[in-house]
Amino acid sequence: MLDAIVIGAGFSGLYMLHRLRGLGMSAAVLEAGDGVGGTWYWNRYPGARCDSESYYYSFSFDEDLQQEWRWSERYPRQPEILAYLNHVADRFDLRRDIRFGTRVTAASFDDGWTVRTERGDELSARFLIGAVGCLSSANVPELEGLDSFAGEWYHTGRWPHEDVDFTGKRVGVIGTGSTGIQAIPVIAEQAAHLTVFQRTPNFSVPARNAPLDEEFQASVRAEYAEIRALQRETGNGHPFRISPRNAVDTPPEQRREVYEAAWRRGGLRFRAAFNDLLSNQDANDTAAEFIREKIRETVRDPEVAERLLPHDHPFAAKRPPIDTGYFETYNRDDVTLVDVREAPIVEVTRDGVRTTEAEHPLDALVFATGFDAMTGPMLGIDVRGANGTLAEKWRDGPQSYLGLQVAGFPNLFIITGPGSPSVLTNMPTSIEQHVDWIARCLGDLRDNGFERIEATEEAERAWGEEVQAAANRTLLPQAKSSWYLGANVPGKPQVFMPYAGGLAHYAALCEEAATHDYAGFHRS
Numbered sequence: 001m002l003d004a005i006v007i008g009a010g011f012s013g014l015y016m017l018h019r020l021r022g023l024g025m026s027a028a029v030l031e032a033g034d035g036v037g038g039t040w041y042w043n044r045y046p047g048a049r050c051d052s053e054s055y056y057y058s059f060s061f062d063e064d065l066q067q068e069w070r071w072s073e074r075y076p077r078q079p080e081i082l083a084y085l086n087h088v089a090d091r092f093d094l095r096r097d098i099r100f101g102t103r104v105t106a107a108s109f110d111d112g113w114t115v116r117t118e119r120g121d122e123l124s125a126r127f128l129i130g131a132v133g134c135l136s137s138a139n140v141p142e143l144e145g146l147d148s149f150a151g152e153w154y155h156t157g158r159w160p161h162e163d164v165d166f167t168g169k170r171v172g173v174i175g176t177g178s179t180g181i182q183a184i185p186v187i188a189e190q191a192a193h194l195t196v197f198q199r200t201p202n203f204s205v206p207a208r209n210a211p212l213d214e215e216f217q218a219s220v221r222a223e224y225a226e227i228r229a230l231q232r233e234t235g236n237g238h239p240f241r242i243s244p245r246n247a248v249d250t251p252p253e254q255r256r257e258v259y260e261a262a263w264r265r266g267g268l269r270f271r272a273a274f275n276d277l278l279s280n281q282d283a284n285d286t287a288a289e290f291i292r293e294k295i296r297e298t299v300r301d302p303e304v305a306e307r308l309l310p311h312d313h314p315f316a317a318k319r320p321p322i323d324t325g326y327f328e329t330y331n332r333d334d335v336t337l338v339d340v341r342e343a344p345i346v347e348v349t350r351d352g353v354r355t356t357e358a359e360h361p362l363d364a365l366v367f368a369t370g371f372d373a374m375t376g377p378m379l380g381i382d383v384r385g386a387n388g389t390l391a392e393k394w395r396d397g398p399q400s401y402l403g404l405q406v407a408g409f410p411n412l413f414i415i416t417g418p419g420s421p422s423v424l425t426n427m428p429t430s431i432e433q434h435v436d437w438i439a440r441c442l443g444d445l446r447d448n449g450f451e452r453i454e455a456t457e458e459a460e461r462a463w464g465e466e467v468q469a470a471a472n473r474t475l476l477p478q479a480k481s482s483w484y485l486g487a488n489v490p491g492k493p494q495v496f497m498p499y500a501g502g503l504a505h506y507a508a509l510c511e512e513a514a515t516h517d518y519a520g521f522h523r524s
């Protein structure tokens, strides 16, 4: 029996394996893909890149690693992040404990964990660690007639490894979340004609991507210690602080200057322009209206601009996309915007997509329709704990203590699971915090002669209440169609899933639990 089985070889699984080795524990990582990378292995769609800036969307645990790696752009493209993760796997000699092409289908607890894979392997370990990612279970809407479509269709999160060439083709994209907003301008460049099927107009801020010069890179390398310390101090794991100033207390002209400067700087930092944007609707309205004005200025056809104006959720209450030429794309003659809230999709036909108003002829269709987020990846495995299945336990929404453990599932840990800040933060920062905590916990169990750890039901219940209360202190739950709530997947229980109380505060709670003899957990 191994000490630990880790499911997934993305950022989480790779670092977890490295830490398990450091503890002298035997471990196997089971990975469905044929290579490392997780999200960055699967999401190869045109325009795929990270919205966090490259120099801090990376591991901090090894000084030599962060000093030797060179990023080429402000926002790294998917192949560059994948190359980085392959470098990490090689540098720390991780591959010898990773089984690729090995999808886990079931896991059951009986003293230890026994895991079964699609290709029939069975492995056992004392601990099971889900490093399955938050956004790895593709959500393809069940559209009538999809099977009859004569062209090719793709989901962005399951993009083929071979080049997909849209030259000369009429392409449709369904979805205008972060992914669609990255892909649409790039696909428009190549396709003969692009039709965008939009259900919810989205806020987006220019990314302002640019190559990184050597001077900037050298300054980052010199300041890495401070940058990483700041990442751990902030609420979202980014190395910038949110302005202490409130939008509602700032005179309109001055407020506008702040927004203009933030717009010029670009990126996710736009949200940090004022302190009250996610807590006060009036404050949020000022940011929302500023972005709507920018959309009206950018898009030449006023009717198209009107359809692109977000109206049903506060700015940043859904994960805010950042873009390179997204709104400008609608000025092209070969791009059509279809509002599918006004005219819903009826079916996919042999030749395209038919809405209640028209048939749109297509040679290829791209689903940028997101994921069964946060719970989908773990529920995709038949997980059986001490008294029942995870599917039963999470029937009305996910429950966990600190997002780390689930009562009734001893020795199972989830990295960045529901109930942790995860998707509201810069993921590598959250991942390192979780992995470090789990590694310390496993070491402490061993050193103190314990074999088993499990969240208590009481701690889990209290944490569930805190997760909802933290969300309700913000405007985040106002976005009713958000995947944070599970609202994007038909039939999914609508519960706010990530912890919105901030990463630094959350990390302090994890630390407190550990230093108080793992309060909220039962060890035996």
Ligand code: N01
Pocket (backbone or CB within 6 Å): 049, 050, 051, 052, 135, 141, 174, 175, 176, 177, 178, 179, 180, 182, 197, 198, 199, 200, 319, 340, 368, 369, 370, 371, 423, 481, 483, 488
């Ligand atoms: O998915 P989404 P995503 N008919 O769920 C629409 C991360 N990410 O892949 O809003 C028509 O946000 C749906 O419409 P609506 C990031 O955390 C990171 O874009 O539900 N439309 C929406 O427009 C992000 O938030 C990076 O009404 C349908 C879109 O599809 C998360 O991944 C880059 C539909 C889905 O948007 C998910 O983003 C990209 C239907 N039946 C993504 N079903 C980085 O930079 C869904 N839609 C790291």
